[in-house]
Amino acid sequence: MILRPQTGDFLVIGRHTGRVIVGVGFLMLPPLLVALLGGEWNPAIDFLVGVGACLTVGFALELACRGAREPSWTHGMVIAAVSWLAAMALGAVPGWLSGHYGSYLDACFDAMSGLTTTGLFLLQDLDHASAGLNTWRHLLSWAGGQGIVVVALAFLSSGRGAGAYTLYVGEAKEERLLPSVVSTARAIWFVSFAWMALGTFALLAAGLAIGLAPHRALLHGVWVFMGGWSTGGFAPMAANLLYYHSALYEMIAISICIVGSFNFALHWAVWTGNRAELRRNVELVSFAVTMAIALLLVAAGLARLGVYPDATALFRKVFFQVASGHTTTGFGTVYARAFVTQWGPLAMIGLTLAMAIGASSCSTAGGIKGLRVGVLAAALLQEARRLISPERAVVAQRFHHIGTRHLTDAVVRSAALVALWYLATYAIGTVAGVWYGADIASALFEAVSAGSNTGLSCGLTGPALPAGLKIVYILEMWVGRLEFMGIIALFGFAAALARGK
Numbered sequence: 274m275i276l277r278p279q280t281g282d283f284l285v286i287g288r289h290t291g292r293v294i295v296g297v298g299f300l301m302l303p304p305l306l307v308a309l310l311g312g313e314w315n316p317a318i319d320f321l322v323g324v325g326a327c328l329t330v331g332f333a334l335e336l337a338c339r340g341a342r343e344p345s346w347t348h349g350m351v352i353a354a355v356s357w358l359a360a361m362a363l364g365a366v367p368g369w370l371s372g373h374y375g376s377y378l379d380a381c382f383d384a385m386s387g388l389t390t391t392g393l394f395l396l397q398d399l400d401h402a403s404a405g406l407n408t409w410r411h412l413l414s415w416a417g418g419q420g421i422v423v424v425a426l427a428f429l430s431s432g433r434g435a436g437a438y439t440l441y442v443g444e445a446k447e448e449r450l451l452p453s454v455v456s457t458a459r460a461i462w463f464v465s466f467a468w469m470a471l472g473t474f475a476l477l478a479a480g481l482a483i484g485l486a487p488h489r490a491l492l493h494g495v496w497v498f499m500g501g502w503s504t505g506g507f508a509p510m511a512a513n514l515l516y517y518h519s520a521l522y523e524m525i526a527i528s529i530c531i532v533g534s535f536n537f538a539l540h541w542a543v544w545t546g547n548r549a550e551l552r553r554n555v556e557l558v559s560f561a562v563t564m565a566i567a568l569l570l571v572a573a574g575l576a577r578l579g580v581y582p583d584a585t586a587l588f589r590k591v592f593f594q595v596a597s598g599h600t601t602t603g604f605g606t607v608y609a610r611a612f613v614t615q616w617g618p619l620a621m622i623g624l625t626l627a628m629a630i631g632a633s634s635c636s637t638a639g640g641i642k643g644l645r646v647g648v649l650a651a652a653l654l655q656e657a658r659r660l661i662s663p664e665r666a667v668v669a670q671r672f673h674h675i676g677t678r679h680l681t682d683a684v685v686r687s688a689a690l691v692a693l694w695y696l697a698t699y700a701i702g703t704v705a706g707v708w709y710g711a712d713i714a715s716a717l718f719e720a721v722s723a724g725s726n727t728g729l730s731c732g733l734t735g736p737a738l739p740a741g742l743k744i745v746y747i748l749e750m751w752v753g754r755l756e757f758m759g760i761i762a763l764f765g766f767a768a769a770l771a772r773g774k
Contacts, residue, residue, distance in 0.1 A: 278770050284341035285348045286355060291334025293356040297364055298327025300416055301409065304367070308405030316405035319370040327363050350762030357751060361385045364413055371406050373397050375736050378743055385747050387413030389754035390637055392506025392603030392728020393746065395736050399511040404492060407509050411499040417754075418503030418533070418637030419461055464540050465502065472498040472529045479522045501529035504637045506603025506728035513605045520589065523606060527596050534600035534632030536644075538675045553673045555647035556633045560599070563630050563646060567595050570623025571616075578617050594729070599627035601639040603728025610732040613715060621731075625718055628727040629699060639726025639753050641695045644674060645688040652685040694757045698724040698749055705745040706733065723749040 305320035307313075344352060361384045369380035379395040386393045387410055396402065396410075473494045480490030493509055500507045510516040514526055539557075542550040551557060572591045581587040590607060597604045612621055631640015655670035670680040678684075702720025707713055711733055719733045723746040734746070752760045 276769065277772075278766060281342060282348065282766075284338040285344050286352050287334045288338035288341040289344060289348075289352045290356050290359055291331045291338065293331075293352075294327050294334065294359055294363060295331035297360045298324050298331060300412060301327065301367065303412060304405045304409040307408045308403065311404045313403045313405050316367070316371060316403040319367040320405060320409070322370060323363070323366040326366055330359075330363065347762055347766065350759040351766050353755060354751075354759035354763040357385075357388060357755065360388055361747075361751075364388065367409055368396070368406065371403070373399075373402055373406065378740060379736060382743050382747055383410070384413060385750050386728070387411075387505065387507060388417035389726045389750040390414050390418045390503045390505035390601070390639065390728075391723060391726045391750045391754075392500070393723060393730055393734045393750075394507065395734070395738070395743070397736055399509075402509075407492075407496055410507050411496045411505070411509075414503045414505030414507050415465075415499040418505060419465060460541060461537050464537065464544065468502060468529075468532065469495075469498055472502060472525070475525045476522070476529075479519065479525055480517075483517060483519045483522065497526055498529060501526050501602060501604065502533035502637065504530060504534050504600050504602040504632065504639070504726075506597070508604065512608075514593075515606045515608070523589070523593055526604060527593055530600045530602040530604065531596060534602070534636055534638040536633040536635045536675075538635055539633070542675060550675065555651070555672045555674050556643040559643035559647035559650070560632060563627070563643070564595065564599050567599060567623045567627035568592065570626070571595055571620045574617050574619030574621075574623065577619070578615070580615050580617075594624060595627050598624050598727055598729055599630065599632065601628065601631045601725050601727040603722070605729060609730045612718065612729075612731040618714060621714055621718060624729070625721050628721050628725045628729065629695070631725050631727075639724075641692050641725075645692055647672060647674075648680065648684060648688040649692065651680050652688075655680060691756060695724060695753070698752060702745060702749050705742055709739045709742045719746075720749065724753045726750060726753050 301320050301324045305317060305324065308317040308320060361381055364387070365377065365380035365384040368374055368383055369377050373396050374380040374383070375395070375397065383394050383396055385391075392414070394410075402410075473491075476494035476497050477490050480493050481487065485493060496507075496509045497514070499505070506513075508514060508516070514523055517523070536554075536556060539550060539554060568591060571594070572587065575581060575587060575591060581590060593604075593606050596602075607615075612624070616624075629640060630646055631642055632638035634642045634644045651670050651672050658670070671677055672680055699717070699721045702724055703713065703717045706716025706720055711719070715731050715733050718729075718731045721727070722729050738746075
């Protein structure tokens with residue numbers, strides 16, 4: 274029997290959703306400060322309106338739902354799903370007011386793209402966007418990479434209640450770095466800030482070396498670091514990283530992308546002295562193997578067509594695009610339409626495969642994830658061993674992921690189910706793209722990019738994209754970032770409300 278949700282359930286969801294919305298409001302303060310320091314008065318007003326809207330709605334929800342109990346597992350999943358939609362709707366306000374978007378839907382598209390660290394965008398005249406708006410785009414991406422619920426847990430919660438872990442898991446994170454969930458959330462931010470200092474300094478130096486003015490080199494360094502570390506792919510210029518025409522800048526940026534795509538638990542293990550995890554972790558082994566396969570496919574396709582004049586140019590373009598796609602970052606150093614007009618089908622297949630798989634679990638990356646690919650590969654190996662072993666033999670399989678683990682049927686089933694959900698999402702997005710008139714190769718590329726939260730585009734995504742396809746991609750980005758469990762819980766909650774006893 275399904276039980277219908279009661280008033281107390283809505284109070285729990287409303288209270289914690291309100292807290293997340295308040296967190297989004299506080300996130301608007303840094304771009305507001307950047308706008309004020311730069312004398313950008315109209316953008317500053319846009320952010321003041323956005324802050325006011327977030328704080329009004331957020332505190333009103335917390336006040337109306339005061340006294341709510343701690344969230345259960347279902348509550349945590351539903352809160353995560355609802356919070357991301359609310360954050361999108363309110364996070365889009367400054368962009369919508371900026372005049373750089375054709376509609377509020379376009380601003381919502383970019384807000385969801387930023388929060389889910391996707392990087393597809395509909396913003397018009399990006400090269401002339403204000404520093405405040407660019408800061409907001411990249412800050413959305415950076416905060417979304419850590420998780421907006423993690424933001425609320427880290428800075429707006431004492432974490433003493435038992436329900437904190439349910440909120441953490443609801444955002445597709447499972448591994449605690451420390452005994453307390455809030456301590457774990459703060460540790461994630463500590464790691465991110467430490468890398469931010471190092472990465473921004475390196476990009477600042479590279480920017481100065483290629484002739485950027487000091488203040489532009491600093492801003493671009495901060496923005497590109499946020500886009501890279503969050504595997505978000507937003508860039509301050511319309512040409513993306515091709516704008517810099519610098520091998521050094523590209524090398525630093527892609528290094529940040531790769532490190533940012535690693536599991537936060539792996540970062541913490543290395544940070545606390547367990548460096549052996551780097552060579553034993555199943556996710557890194559899986560990433561290395563699938564990265565090599567994708568590189569071979571793309572390089573073979575491009576070499577066959579003779580797209581690039583020499584091996585150096587070929588390696589530079591192939592490695593950057595494949596690493597960007599595999600880490601689900603979405604930085605690019607080729608023009609979007611070049612994927613269709615120059616790269617050819619084999620190279621596009623290799624890059625699409627890299628995007629579909631993605632990087633590590635419990636990281637800023639999207640896609641099926643290397644852990645699940647490693648688990649499924651281990652399951653195939655176990656089955657092969659079972660077939661050639663004596664009938665009564667017990668075949669046990671283990672894998673290493675922040676410790677040695679047993680490969681159980683439950684682990685394999687979970688990995689297979691999530692992988693199938695991703696494949697179904699990619700398929701639905703592809704069908705939608707073809708429905709709206711795209712060729713199947715472009716539709717598949719764009720659907721996988723949205724569903725895996727990558728952000729590379731073959732030129733299909735733009736302000737002229739049909740409204741229906743914009744909504745499809747928004748939904749793909751949302752479900753892909755939350756890895757389906759929160760979405761399933763939300764629909765189950767709605768079904769219980771309609772049909773429960």
